[in-house]
Amino acid sequence: MTGEAAGGAVAAVDLGATSGRVMIGRVSDGMLQLESVARFPNGPVPGPDGLHWDFTALYRHILDGLHEAVEREPGLASVGIDSWAVDYGLVEGGELVAEPFHYRDERTLRGVAQVHDVVPFAELYRRNGLQFLAFNTLYQYVTERGLADADVALLVPDLVAFLLTGARVAERTNASTTGLVDVRTGQWDLELAERLGIPASVLPALVDPGARLGTLTGAARERVGAPLEVVAVGSHDTASAIVAVPLSTPSAAYISCGTWGLVGVELDEPVVTDAAREANFTNEGGVDGRVRFLHNVTGLWLLSESVRAWEAEDGAAIDLPGLLDAAASVAGDIPLFDANDPRLSAPGDMPARIAAVLDEAGHAVPASRAAFARTIVESIAEAFAGAVRTAGRLTDREVDVVHVVGGGALNRLLCQATADRSGLPVLAGPVEATALGNVLVQARAHGWFGADASLETLRAAVVAAFPPERFEPHAE
Numbered sequence: 001m002t003g004e005a006a007g008g009a010v011a012a013v014d015l016g017a018t019s020g021r022v023m024i025g026r027v028s029d030g031m032l033q034l035e036s037v038a039r040f041p042n043g044p045v046p047g048p049d050g051l052h053w054d055f056t057a058l059y060r061h062i063l064d065g066l067h068e069a070v071e072r073e074p075g076l077a078s079v080g081i082d083s084w085a086v087d088y089g090l091v092e093g094g095e096l097v098a099e100p101f102h103y104r105d106e107r108t109l110r111g112v113a114q115v116h117d118v119v120p121f122a123e124l125y126r127r128n129g130l131q132f133l134a135f136n137t138l139y140q141y142v143t144e145r146g147l148a149d150a151d152v153a154l155l156v157p158d159l160v161a162f163l164l165t166g167a168r169v170a171e172r173t174n175a176s177t178t179g180l181v182d183v184r185t186g187q188w189d190l191e192l193a194e195r196l197g198i199p200a201s202v203l204p205a206l207v208d209p210g211a212r213l214g215t216l217t218g219a220a221r222e223r224v225g226a227p228l229e230v231v232a233v234g235s236h237d238t239a240s241a242i243v244a245v246p247l248s249t250p251s252a253a254y255i256s257c258g259t260w261g262l263v264g265v266e267l268d269e270p271v272v273t274d275a276a277r278e279a280n281f282t283n284e285g286g287v288d289g290r291v292r293f294l295h296n297v298t299g300l301w302l303l304s305e306s307v308r309a310w311e312a313e314d315g316a317a318i319d320l321p322g323l324l325d326a327a328a329s330v331a332g333d334i335p336l337f338d339a340n341d342p343r344l345s346a347p348g349d350m351p352a353r354i355a356a357v358l359d360e361a362g363h364a365v366p367a368s369r370a371a372f373a374r375t376i377v378e379s380i381a382e383a384f385a386g387a388v389r390t391a392g393r394l395t396d397r398e399v400d401v402v403h404v405v406g407g408g409a410l411n412r413l414l415c416q417a418t419a420d421r422s423g424l425p426v427l428a429g430p431v432e433a434t435a436l437g438n439v440l441v442q443a444r445a446h447g448w449f450g451a452d453a454s455l456e457t458l459r460a461a462v463v464a465a466f467p468p469e470r471f472e473p474h475a476e
Contacts, residue, residue: 022065025439038065111139129183129283176285243437257408264294381417405433
Protein backbone atom coordinates (compact mmCIF):
# COMPACT_ATOMS: atom_id res chain seq x y z
CA MET A 1 0.00 0.00 0.00
CA THR A 2 1.75 3.15 -1.16
CA GLY A 3 0.76 6.63 -2.09
CA GLU A 4 2.14 9.75 -3.65
CA ALA A 5 0.59 12.12 -1.10
CA ALA A 6 2.86 13.87 1.38
CA GLY A 7 0.43 13.21 4.17
CA GLY A 8 -3.10 12.71 5.36
CA ALA A 9 -5.11 11.59 8.36
CA VAL A 10 -5.73 8.23 10.03
CA ALA A 11 -7.62 7.05 13.11
CA ALA A 12 -6.00 5.20 16.01
CA VAL A 13 -8.03 2.99 18.34
CA ASP A 14 -5.97 2.61 21.52
CA LEU A 15 -7.40 0.30 24.19
CA GLY A 16 -5.89 0.18 27.65
CA ALA A 17 -6.75 -1.86 30.71
CA THR A 18 -8.53 1.04 32.40
CA SER A 19 -9.63 3.20 29.46
CA GLY A 20 -9.83 3.37 25.70
CA ARG A 21 -9.60 6.20 23.21
CA VAL A 22 -10.00 7.05 19.56
CA MET A 23 -7.56 9.58 18.14
CA ILE A 24 -7.06 11.26 14.79
CA GLY A 25 -3.47 11.45 13.64
CA ARG A 26 -2.52 13.94 10.96
CA VAL A 27 0.75 13.72 9.04
CA SER A 28 1.94 16.52 6.77
CA ASP A 29 5.43 16.83 5.34
CA GLY A 30 6.74 14.55 8.08
CA MET A 31 5.07 16.53 10.87
CA LEU A 32 2.68 14.97 13.39
CA GLN A 33 -0.50 16.10 15.11
CA LEU A 34 -2.88 14.21 17.37
CA GLU A 35 -6.49 15.04 18.13
CA SER A 36 -8.44 13.25 20.83
CA VAL A 37 -11.86 12.23 19.54
CA ALA A 38 -13.31 9.96 22.22
CA ARG A 39 -12.30 8.50 25.55
CA PHE A 40 -14.21 5.83 27.41
CA PRO A 41 -13.80 3.67 30.52
CA ASN A 42 -12.69 0.06 30.54
CA GLY A 43 -12.19 -2.45 33.30
CA PRO A 44 -13.02 -5.84 34.79
CA VAL A 45 -16.62 -6.96 35.20
CA PRO A 46 -17.45 -9.82 37.62
CA GLY A 47 -19.51 -12.64 36.11
CA PRO A 48 -20.88 -15.93 37.44
CA ASP A 49 -17.85 -17.80 36.06
CA GLY A 50 -15.16 -15.22 36.78
CA LEU A 51 -13.77 -11.84 35.80
CA HIS A 52 -14.49 -10.65 32.26
CA TRP A 53 -14.17 -7.60 30.02
CA ASP A 54 -17.35 -5.84 28.92
CA PHE A 55 -16.24 -6.23 25.33
CA THR A 56 -19.71 -5.52 23.96
CA ALA A 57 -19.66 -2.05 25.51
CA LEU A 58 -16.03 -1.55 24.48
CA TYR A 59 -16.82 -2.34 20.85
CA ARG A 60 -19.80 0.01 20.91
CA HIS A 61 -17.55 2.79 22.20
CA ILE A 62 -15.08 2.07 19.39
CA LEU A 63 -17.77 2.36 16.72
CA ASP A 64 -19.09 5.57 18.26
CA GLY A 65 -15.58 7.01 18.38
CA LEU A 66 -14.84 6.09 14.78
CA HIS A 67 -18.14 7.64 13.71
CA GLU A 68 -17.12 10.88 15.41
CA ALA A 69 -13.66 10.66 13.82
CA VAL A 70 -15.22 10.39 10.36
CA GLU A 71 -17.49 13.34 11.14
CA ARG A 72 -14.46 15.45 12.03
CA GLU A 73 -12.18 14.15 9.27
CA PRO A 74 -14.17 12.69 6.35
CA GLY A 75 -10.98 11.93 4.45
CA LEU A 76 -9.56 9.42 6.94
CA ALA A 77 -7.34 6.99 5.07
CA SER A 78 -7.49 4.09 7.53
CA VAL A 79 -7.76 2.95 11.14
CA GLY A 80 -5.34 0.93 13.27
CA ILE A 81 -6.14 -0.92 16.50
CA ASP A 82 -3.91 -1.63 19.48
CA SER A 83 -4.68 -2.95 22.95
CA TRP A 84 -3.33 -4.68 26.00
CA ALA A 85 -1.91 -8.16 25.41
CA VAL A 86 -2.76 -11.81 26.21
CA ASP A 87 -6.60 -11.68 26.36
CA TYR A 88 -8.72 -13.10 23.58
CA GLY A 89 -12.22 -13.91 22.39
CA LEU A 90 -13.47 -17.16 20.87
CA VAL A 91 -15.31 -16.99 17.56
CA GLU A 92 -17.66 -19.71 16.43
CA GLY A 93 -19.92 -19.50 13.40
CA GLY A 94 -18.77 -15.94 12.78
CA GLU A 95 -19.92 -14.78 16.24
CA LEU A 96 -18.14 -13.96 19.49
CA VAL A 97 -18.96 -16.86 21.83
CA ALA A 98 -18.80 -14.93 25.13
CA GLU A 99 -17.30 -11.84 26.74
CA PRO A 100 -13.50 -12.38 26.92
CA PHE A 101 -12.01 -13.31 30.26
CA HIS A 102 -9.94 -10.69 32.08
CA TYR A 103 -6.28 -11.52 32.62
CA ARG A 104 -6.66 -10.95 36.37
CA ASP A 105 -9.21 -13.76 36.64
CA GLU A 106 -8.07 -16.48 39.04
CA ARG A 107 -8.47 -19.27 36.47
CA THR A 108 -5.08 -18.34 35.00
CA LEU A 109 -3.35 -19.78 38.07
CA ARG A 110 -4.75 -23.23 37.32
CA GLY A 111 -3.25 -23.07 33.86
CA VAL A 112 0.30 -22.54 35.13
CA ALA A 113 0.54 -25.96 36.76
CA GLN A 114 -1.14 -27.65 33.80
CA VAL A 115 1.38 -26.17 31.36
CA HIS A 116 4.50 -26.67 33.48
CA ASP A 117 3.59 -30.29 34.18
CA VAL A 118 3.95 -30.88 30.43
CA VAL A 119 6.62 -28.33 29.45
CA PRO A 120 8.98 -27.06 32.19
CA PHE A 121 9.35 -23.30 32.32
CA ALA A 122 13.05 -23.44 31.39
CA GLU A 123 12.10 -25.13 28.10
CA LEU A 124 9.22 -22.72 27.55
CA TYR A 125 11.59 -19.79 27.91
CA ARG A 126 14.00 -21.20 25.36
CA ARG A 127 11.10 -21.62 22.94
CA ASN A 128 9.04 -18.45 23.42
CA GLY A 129 11.43 -16.12 25.29
CA LEU A 130 8.67 -14.84 27.59
CA GLN A 131 9.00 -13.94 31.25
CA PHE A 132 6.77 -15.86 33.60
CA LEU A 133 3.41 -14.16 33.94
CA ALA A 134 0.58 -16.33 35.19
CA PHE A 135 -1.87 -14.72 32.77
CA ASN A 136 0.05 -15.34 29.53
CA THR A 137 -2.31 -16.63 26.88
CA LEU A 138 -1.10 -20.21 26.74
CA TYR A 139 -1.92 -20.60 30.47
CA GLN A 140 -5.39 -19.24 29.73
CA TYR A 141 -5.89 -21.51 26.72
CA VAL A 142 -5.31 -24.75 28.66
CA THR A 143 -8.11 -23.78 31.07
CA GLU A 144 -10.48 -22.66 28.29
CA ARG A 145 -13.32 -25.18 28.04
CA GLY A 146 -14.63 -23.82 24.75
CA LEU A 147 -11.33 -23.73 22.87
CA ALA A 148 -11.78 -27.01 21.01
CA ASP A 149 -15.23 -25.97 19.73
CA ALA A 150 -14.13 -22.52 18.50
CA ASP A 151 -13.36 -21.73 14.89
CA VAL A 152 -10.63 -19.31 15.90
CA ALA A 153 -9.25 -17.52 18.96
CA LEU A 154 -8.52 -13.84 18.38
CA LEU A 155 -6.55 -11.50 20.62
CA VAL A 156 -8.44 -8.33 21.54
CA PRO A 157 -7.20 -6.01 18.74
CA ASP A 158 -7.53 -8.84 16.21
CA LEU A 159 -11.06 -9.47 17.49
CA VAL A 160 -11.95 -5.82 16.90
CA ALA A 161 -10.47 -6.02 13.39
CA PHE A 162 -12.50 -9.18 12.72
CA LEU A 163 -15.75 -7.53 13.76
CA LEU A 164 -14.92 -4.54 11.57
CA THR A 165 -13.74 -6.38 8.48
CA GLY A 166 -14.18 -10.15 8.81
CA ALA A 167 -10.40 -10.72 8.70
CA ARG A 168 -9.25 -13.62 10.89
CA VAL A 169 -5.58 -12.89 11.52
CA ALA A 170 -3.12 -12.43 14.36
CA GLU A 171 -0.81 -9.42 14.25
CA ARG A 172 2.66 -10.66 15.07
CA THR A 173 3.76 -8.29 17.88
CA ASN A 174 0.73 -9.17 19.99
CA ALA A 175 0.84 -12.85 19.05
CA SER A 176 4.37 -12.92 20.47
CA THR A 177 2.88 -12.39 23.95
CA THR A 178 0.78 -15.56 23.81
CA GLY A 179 3.68 -17.88 24.55
CA LEU A 180 2.90 -19.87 21.41
CA VAL A 181 5.18 -18.02 18.96
CA ASP A 182 8.73 -19.27 18.39
CA VAL A 183 11.04 -16.50 19.63
CA ARG A 184 13.57 -17.23 16.87
CA THR A 185 11.32 -17.62 13.82
CA GLY A 186 8.32 -15.45 14.73
CA GLN A 187 5.99 -18.27 13.63
CA TRP A 188 3.46 -20.28 15.63
CA ASP A 189 5.15 -23.08 17.58
CA LEU A 190 2.76 -25.82 16.47
CA GLU A 191 4.69 -28.56 18.23
CA LEU A 192 4.33 -26.73 21.55
CA ALA A 193 0.62 -26.16 20.92
CA GLU A 194 0.12 -29.86 20.20
CA ARG A 195 1.92 -30.91 23.39
CA LEU A 196 -0.35 -28.61 25.40
CA GLY A 197 -3.53 -29.82 23.71
CA ILE A 198 -4.15 -26.47 21.99
CA PRO A 199 -5.70 -27.09 18.55
CA ALA A 200 -3.71 -25.49 15.75
CA SER A 201 -7.01 -24.66 14.04
CA VAL A 202 -7.70 -21.83 16.51
CA LEU A 203 -4.40 -20.08 15.70
CA PRO A 204 -5.01 -17.62 12.85
CA ALA A 205 -2.58 -16.61 10.13
CA LEU A 206 0.12 -14.20 11.31
CA VAL A 207 0.52 -10.76 9.71
CA ASP A 208 3.05 -7.98 10.20
CA PRO A 209 2.42 -4.33 11.10
CA GLY A 210 1.49 -2.45 7.97
CA ALA A 211 -0.59 -5.28 6.49
CA ARG A 212 -3.94 -4.37 4.92
CA LEU A 213 -6.79 -6.22 6.62
CA GLY A 214 -9.74 -4.99 4.57
CA THR A 215 -12.44 -2.33 4.85
CA LEU A 216 -15.33 -1.90 7.25
CA THR A 217 -18.33 -4.00 6.28
CA GLY A 218 -21.92 -4.54 7.32
CA ALA A 219 -23.16 -2.99 10.54
CA ALA A 220 -19.72 -1.54 11.34
CA ARG A 221 -19.59 0.37 8.07
CA GLU A 222 -23.15 1.58 8.55
CA ARG A 223 -22.50 2.82 12.09
CA VAL A 224 -19.16 4.49 11.33
CA GLY A 225 -20.43 6.01 8.12
CA ALA A 226 -17.46 5.27 5.88
CA PRO A 227 -15.70 2.25 4.34
CA LEU A 228 -12.54 2.83 6.35
CA GLU A 229 -9.63 0.56 5.62
CA VAL A 230 -8.14 -1.30 8.60
CA VAL A 231 -4.34 -1.45 8.68
CA ALA A 232 -2.46 -3.71 11.08
CA VAL A 233 -0.19 -1.77 13.44
CA GLY A 234 1.90 -2.88 16.39
CA SER A 235 -1.32 -4.16 17.91
CA HIS A 236 0.22 -4.84 21.30
CA ASP A 237 -0.01 -1.37 22.79
CA THR A 238 3.57 -1.52 24.05
CA ALA A 239 4.81 -2.38 20.56
CA SER A 240 3.08 0.74 19.24
CA ALA A 241 4.40 2.81 22.15
CA ILE A 242 8.00 1.74 21.49
CA VAL A 243 7.69 2.90 17.86
CA ALA A 244 7.19 6.41 19.29
CA VAL A 245 9.95 6.28 21.91
CA PRO A 246 12.49 8.84 20.65
CA LEU A 247 15.48 6.69 21.63
CA SER A 248 18.25 9.25 21.90
CA THR A 249 21.25 6.91 22.11
CA PRO A 250 21.99 3.29 21.14
CA SER A 251 22.17 2.46 24.86
CA ALA A 252 18.90 4.09 25.90
CA ALA A 253 16.37 2.27 28.03
CA TYR A 254 12.64 2.90 27.94
CA ILE A 255 9.72 2.72 30.33
CA SER A 256 6.26 2.60 28.82
CA CYS A 257 4.32 3.58 31.89
CA GLY A 258 0.61 3.31 32.51
CA THR A 259 -1.23 0.65 34.49
CA TRP A 260 1.94 -1.38 33.98
CA GLY A 261 5.50 -0.18 33.60
CA LEU A 262 7.26 -1.98 30.74
CA VAL A 263 10.97 -1.46 31.35
CA GLY A 264 13.58 -2.50 28.84
CA VAL A 265 15.75 -1.95 25.80
CA GLU A 266 15.31 -2.50 22.07
CA LEU A 267 17.35 -5.31 20.49
CA ASP A 268 17.84 -6.91 17.10
CA GLU A 269 18.01 -10.46 18.51
CA PRO A 270 16.36 -12.12 21.52
CA VAL A 271 18.22 -12.93 24.74
CA VAL A 272 17.11 -16.31 26.13
CA THR A 273 19.95 -17.02 28.54
CA ASP A 274 19.44 -18.62 31.93
CA ALA A 275 20.29 -15.27 33.50
CA ALA A 276 17.54 -13.53 31.51
CA ARG A 277 15.05 -16.23 32.47
CA GLU A 278 15.98 -16.01 36.15
CA ALA A 279 15.60 -12.22 36.02
CA ASN A 280 12.14 -12.74 34.47
CA PHE A 281 12.86 -10.63 31.39
CA THR A 282 10.79 -11.14 28.30
CA ASN A 283 11.48 -11.05 24.56
CA GLU A 284 8.41 -9.67 22.79
CA GLY A 285 7.99 -8.89 19.13
CA GLY A 286 8.43 -5.32 17.98
CA VAL A 287 7.68 -3.48 14.76
CA ASP A 288 10.15 -4.21 11.95
CA GLY A 289 11.31 -7.39 13.64
CA ARG A 290 12.86 -5.55 16.59
CA VAL A 291 12.85 -7.30 19.98
CA ARG A 292 11.34 -5.63 23.02
CA PHE A 293 13.56 -7.02 25.79
CA LEU A 294 11.77 -5.91 28.91
CA HIS A 295 10.40 -6.65 32.34
CA ASN A 296 6.84 -6.02 33.49
CA VAL A 297 6.78 -3.85 36.60
CA THR A 298 3.57 -2.91 38.34
CA GLY A 299 3.06 0.72 37.38
CA LEU A 300 0.49 3.38 38.15
CA TRP A 301 -2.05 0.66 38.97
CA LEU A 302 -0.89 0.90 42.59
CA LEU A 303 -1.60 4.63 42.72
CA SER A 304 -4.86 4.55 40.76
CA GLU A 305 -6.27 1.73 42.91
CA SER A 306 -5.28 3.58 46.09
CA VAL A 307 -6.95 6.77 44.85
CA ARG A 308 -10.04 4.74 43.98
CA ALA A 309 -10.19 3.40 47.52
CA TRP A 310 -9.78 6.86 49.06
CA GLU A 311 -12.49 8.27 46.79
CA ALA A 312 -14.85 5.50 47.89
CA GLU A 313 -14.03 6.28 51.51
CA ASP A 314 -14.61 10.02 51.04
CA GLY A 315 -17.50 9.80 48.63
CA ALA A 316 -15.76 12.47 46.56
CA ALA A 317 -13.11 12.79 43.86
CA ILE A 318 -9.45 13.09 44.82
CA ASP A 319 -7.41 15.97 43.37
CA LEU A 320 -4.55 13.82 42.05
CA PRO A 321 -2.24 16.69 40.97
CA GLY A 322 -2.71 18.28 44.38
CA LEU A 323 -2.03 14.96 46.09
CA LEU A 324 1.20 14.49 44.11
CA ASP A 325 2.31 18.06 44.86
CA ALA A 326 1.82 17.36 48.56
CA ALA A 327 3.64 14.03 48.19
CA ALA A 328 6.64 15.78 46.63
CA SER A 329 6.92 17.95 49.76
CA VAL A 330 7.09 15.00 52.16
CA ALA A 331 10.41 15.05 54.00
CA GLY A 332 12.35 12.40 55.88
CA ASP A 333 12.73 8.68 55.27
CA ILE A 334 10.37 7.19 52.73
CA PRO A 335 9.45 3.55 53.45
CA LEU A 336 9.53 1.35 50.36
CA PHE A 337 7.77 -1.88 49.42
CA ASP A 338 8.10 -4.35 46.57
CA ALA A 339 5.91 -2.93 43.81
CA ASN A 340 5.77 -6.38 42.21
CA ASP A 341 4.43 -8.16 45.31
CA PRO A 342 1.74 -10.50 43.87
CA ARG A 343 -0.58 -9.61 46.75
CA LEU A 344 -0.97 -6.18 45.13
CA SER A 345 -2.02 -7.43 41.69
CA ALA A 346 -5.80 -7.75 42.11
CA PRO A 347 -8.44 -5.02 42.42
CA GLY A 348 -9.50 -4.13 45.95
CA ASP A 349 -8.49 -2.09 48.99
CA MET A 350 -5.00 -1.22 47.83
CA PRO A 351 -4.02 1.08 50.73
CA ALA A 352 -4.84 -1.64 53.25
CA ARG A 353 -2.85 -4.24 51.34
CA ILE A 354 0.16 -1.95 50.90
CA ALA A 355 -0.01 -1.13 54.62
CA ALA A 356 0.05 -4.85 55.40
CA VAL A 357 3.09 -5.39 53.17
CA LEU A 358 4.92 -2.48 54.81
CA ASP A 359 4.02 -3.66 58.29
CA GLU A 360 5.18 -7.19 57.53
CA ALA A 361 8.55 -5.81 56.43
CA GLY A 362 8.87 -3.82 59.66
CA HIS A 363 8.30 -0.41 58.04
CA ALA A 364 6.14 2.30 59.53
CA VAL A 365 2.94 2.84 57.57
CA PRO A 366 2.70 6.47 56.36
CA ALA A 367 0.16 8.38 58.41
CA SER A 368 -1.05 10.83 55.73
CA ARG A 369 -2.29 10.23 52.23
CA ALA A 370 0.44 12.48 50.83
CA ALA A 371 3.12 10.41 52.55
CA PHE A 372 1.39 7.21 51.44
CA ALA A 373 1.33 8.43 47.82
CA ARG A 374 5.02 9.32 48.08
CA THR A 375 5.80 5.79 49.28
CA ILE A 376 3.87 4.36 46.32
CA VAL A 377 5.62 6.55 43.77
CA GLU A 378 9.09 5.98 45.20
CA SER A 379 8.49 2.22 45.36
CA ILE A 380 7.46 2.17 41.70
CA ALA A 381 10.54 4.26 40.81
CA GLU A 382 12.81 1.89 42.75
CA ALA A 383 11.37 -1.06 40.82
CA PHE A 384 11.87 0.84 37.55
CA ALA A 385 15.49 1.66 38.40
CA GLY A 386 16.23 -1.94 39.33
CA ALA A 387 14.78 -3.19 36.06
CA VAL A 388 16.85 -0.66 34.08
CA ARG A 389 20.04 -1.84 35.78
CA THR A 390 19.17 -5.47 35.14
CA ALA A 391 18.37 -4.81 31.47
CA GLY A 392 21.81 -3.24 31.05
CA ARG A 393 23.54 -6.15 32.77
CA LEU A 394 21.73 -8.84 30.77
CA THR A 395 22.44 -7.16 27.43
CA ASP A 396 25.95 -5.97 28.28
CA ARG A 397 24.93 -2.35 27.73
CA GLU A 398 25.94 0.74 29.67
CA VAL A 399 22.50 2.36 29.81
CA ASP A 400 22.96 6.14 29.65
CA VAL A 401 19.43 7.56 29.54
CA VAL A 402 15.90 6.44 30.35
CA HIS A 403 12.90 7.43 28.21
CA VAL A 404 9.53 7.46 29.97
CA VAL A 405 6.48 7.49 27.69
CA GLY A 406 2.77 7.04 28.29
CA GLY A 407 0.71 8.40 31.15
CA GLY A 408 3.64 8.12 33.55
CA ALA A 409 5.41 10.88 31.63
CA LEU A 410 2.90 13.32 33.14
CA ASN A 411 3.81 12.26 36.68
CA ARG A 412 6.72 14.60 37.39
CA LEU A 413 7.26 13.11 40.85
CA LEU A 414 7.64 9.64 39.34
CA CYS A 415 9.98 10.86 36.59
CA GLN A 416 12.23 12.66 39.07
CA ALA A 417 12.20 9.71 41.46
CA THR A 418 13.17 7.38 38.60
CA ALA A 419 16.06 9.68 37.66
CA ASP A 420 17.21 9.87 41.29
CA ARG A 421 17.00 6.14 41.93
CA SER A 422 18.57 5.09 38.63
CA GLY A 423 21.23 7.82 38.65
CA LEU A 424 20.38 8.48 35.00
CA PRO A 425 18.69 11.36 33.19
CA VAL A 426 15.06 10.72 32.36
CA LEU A 427 13.48 12.06 29.17
CA ALA A 428 9.71 12.20 29.60
CA GLY A 429 7.29 12.06 26.69
CA PRO A 430 5.43 11.71 24.52
CA VAL A 431 2.41 10.98 26.69
CA GLU A 432 0.33 9.53 23.84
CA ALA A 433 3.16 7.30 22.62
CA THR A 434 0.91 4.34 21.88
CA ALA A 435 -1.48 6.32 19.69
CA LEU A 436 1.48 7.98 17.96
CA GLY A 437 3.12 4.65 17.18
CA ASN A 438 -0.20 3.39 15.85
CA VAL A 439 -0.50 6.46 13.59
CA LEU A 440 3.12 6.29 12.43
CA VAL A 441 2.89 2.69 11.24
CA GLN A 442 -0.27 3.51 9.28
CA ALA A 443 1.32 6.65 7.84
CA ARG A 444 4.37 4.71 6.70
CA ALA A 445 2.11 2.08 5.11
CA HIS A 446 0.52 4.90 3.11
CA GLY A 447 3.95 6.11 2.01
CA TRP A 448 3.75 9.42 3.86
CA PHE A 449 7.28 9.03 5.26
CA GLY A 450 8.56 7.20 2.22
CA ALA A 451 7.91 3.56 1.48
CA ASP A 452 11.11 2.39 3.18
CA ALA A 453 11.18 4.77 6.13
CA SER A 454 13.02 3.31 9.13
CA LEU A 455 11.87 3.41 12.74
CA GLU A 456 14.56 6.02 13.28
CA THR A 457 12.93 8.26 10.66
CA LEU A 458 9.57 7.89 12.40
CA ARG A 459 11.12 8.65 15.77
CA ALA A 460 12.75 11.80 14.45
CA ALA A 461 9.28 13.06 13.58
CA VAL A 462 8.17 12.33 17.16
CA VAL A 463 11.02 14.38 18.63
CA ALA A 464 10.24 17.29 16.32
CA ALA A 465 6.56 17.29 17.23
CA PHE A 466 6.79 16.38 20.93
CA PRO A 467 10.13 17.38 22.48
CA PRO A 468 10.66 15.42 25.72
CA GLU A 469 11.15 17.00 29.16
CA ARG A 470 14.47 16.22 30.84
CA PHE A 471 14.85 15.24 34.52
CA GLU A 472 18.40 15.13 35.86
CA PRO A 473 19.21 12.92 38.86
CA HIS A 474 19.74 14.84 42.08
CA ALA A 475 23.25 14.65 43.48
CA GLU A 476 22.19 12.86 46.65
